[in-house]
Amino acid sequence: MDMTPMVDLFSLLLTFFMLTTTFRPQEPVPVDTPFSISEKPTPDNNIMTLVISKDKGVYFNFDNGSDTSFHFRSKILEQMGAHYNVKFTPEQLQKFEKYNASFGVPIQKVGEFIDAKDPNDRTAMQTGIPLDSADNQLANWILYARTVNPNIKTLIKGDGQAEYPIVKKVLDILQDKNVNRYNLITNLEAVVVKKTE
Amino acid sequence: MAEIVQEEKSEKGGKKKKHHGSAHVDMTPMVDLMALLITFFMLTTAFSKPKVMEIVLPEKKKDQTEAPKIAASRTLNIILGPDDKVYWYPGNADPTKLPLPVLQLTDFSDEGVRTILLDRNIALFKKIDQFNDDIKTGKIEIPHDSVPEMIRRLKRDDDTGPIVLIKADKRATYKNVVDIIDEMAICGIARYALVDINYLEEGMLKVALGEATSVLPENGNK
Numbered sequence: 001m002d003m004t005p006m007v008d009l010f011s012l013l014l015t016f017f018m019l020t021t022t023f024r025p026q027e028p029v030p031v032d033t034p035f036s037i038s039e040k041p042t043p044d045n046n047i048m049t050l051v052i053s054k055d056k057g058v059y060f061n062f063d064n065g066s067d068t069s070f071h072f073r074s075k076i077l078e079q080m081g082a083h084y085n086v087k088f089t090p091e092q093l094q095k096f097e098k099y100n101a102s103f104g105v106p107i108q109k110v111g112e113f114i115d116a117k118d119p120n121d122r123t124a125m126q127t128g129i130p131l132d133s134a135d136n137q138l139a140n141w142i143l144y145a146r147t148v149n150p151n152i153k154t155l156i157k158g159d160g161q162a163e164y165p166i167v168k169k170v171l172d173i174l175q176d177k178n179v180n181r182y183n184l185i186t187n188l189e190a191v192v193v194k195k196t197e
Numbered sequence: 198m199a200e201i202v203q204e205e206k207s208e209k210g211g212k213k214k215k216h217h218g219s220a221h222v223d224m225t226p227m228v229d230l231m232a233l234l235i236t237f238f239m240l241t242t243a244f245s246k247p248k249v250m251e252i253v254l255p256e257k258k259k260d261q262t263e264a265p266k267i268a269a270s271r272t273l274n275i276i277l278g279p280d281d282k283v284y285w286y287p288g289n290a291d292p293t294k295l296p297l298p299v300l301q302l303t304d305f306s307d308e309g310v311r312t313i314l315l316d317r318n319i320a321l322f323k324k325i326d327q328f329n330d331d332i333k334t335g336k337i338e339i340p341h342d343s344v345p346e347m348i349r350r351l352k353r354d355d356d357t358g359p360i361v362l363i364k365a366d367k368r369a370t371y372k373n374v375v376d377i378i379d380e381m382a383i384c385g386i387a388r389y390a391l392v393d394i395n396y397l398e399e400g401m402l403k404v405a406l407g408e409a410t411s412v413l414p415e416n417g418n419k
Binding site for chain 2: 003006007010011013014017018020021033034035036037038039040041042043052155158159160161162163164165167168171175178180181182183184185186187188
């Protein structure tokens with residue numbers, strides 16, 4: 001039996017899938033976003049994401065801008081470290097730049113977090129970014145992310161079951177930092193909206 | 198499948214079997230591997246990117262002493278309660294003007310909050326319908342591609358539709374908030390705002406939920 005056409009087709013498909021696949025980094029917590037009818041796609045770059053989990057944890061992520069040569073991630077971390085008197089080695093900064101998932105560790109532990117070899121250790125460290133008024137690190141992350149990258153867009157990825165007070169808290173911090181335009185990440189729902197379960 | 202050609206060893210003097218055409222390469226492992234990889238990539242590929250809902254809030258003013266005045270007749274308050282419950286009341290709750298409005302229960306279904314919003318927004322929809330009719334009958338002649346822009350302008354300049362104040366209780370979830378904002382988009386409500394719930398409304402919500410008998414705390418001095 002001649003298998004050449006089959007192999008041809010397979011290699012074609014394989015190439016297609018390999019090129020179209022983008023690996024989405026693992027989020028520290030599973031987040032079920034709510035549904036909406038909005039059809040606006042998520043922007044690809046110049047974004048910072050605030051992840052709000054079901055158990056009131058807030059995680060943060062930002063990208064390198066439209067081009068990796070901007071090194072926004074390491075710059076933001078460096079400035080953030082300078083604010084809290086935390087020093088990072090060039091290796092740590094480089095490693096942080098490549099680490100692409102959201103993180104939820106206090107700035108004092110970011111160094112340890114980057115150096116952790118075992119992914120399980122990392123997961124254990126993710127307790128959420130402190131955001132109470134005594135130690136509002138989230139506000140500073142937002143501040144430095146926006147000073148380093150003025151074009152950054154804000155995305156909020158909240159779990160549908162997250163309680164309103166924590167959402168309100170995050171929105172208040174954003175408003176405090178003059179972020180008045182932001183995007184809520186949702187899943188597209190069919191035009192006919194289902195009845196609530 | 199590819200065949201394994203066995204060389205026939207014949208007795209001495211026998212002819213060697215001649216290989217015709219192409220040499221057979223066993224491609225089975227390669228095909229196996231490719232099928233595996235294709236399956237993997239197909240399963241991990243997510244074609245639909247998540248969508249976003251854009252929200253623009255007014256700027257926070259430092260010296261804001263007074264809330265902007267809005268017509269009470271156009272105001273519709275939506276209170277998001279626990280367990281996906283939605284309460285609403287028209288106008289505003291004023292402690293000096295008793296009796297206080299009673300909260301009415303509705304839900305996120307098509308017959309619930311959407312009907313309420315659409316009923317109040319009917320003037321705008323009539324205007325848009327009229328506009329579309331005028332274009333069809335030729336009363337208004339504008340370039341085809343500026344129609345959505347005109348409709349958007351109609352929505353923006355509309356001054357009869359409701360002003361919806363969304364107030365979420367502590368026990369409401371993020372899903373409720375997104376759902377109600379989504380509902381604003383579905384019903385074409387041009388003016389809405391996320392507002393903090395006040396103590397009166399909290400009391401009214403408690404009464405509606407049956408957790409308290411009077412709106413104000415019993416031992417309160419207010």
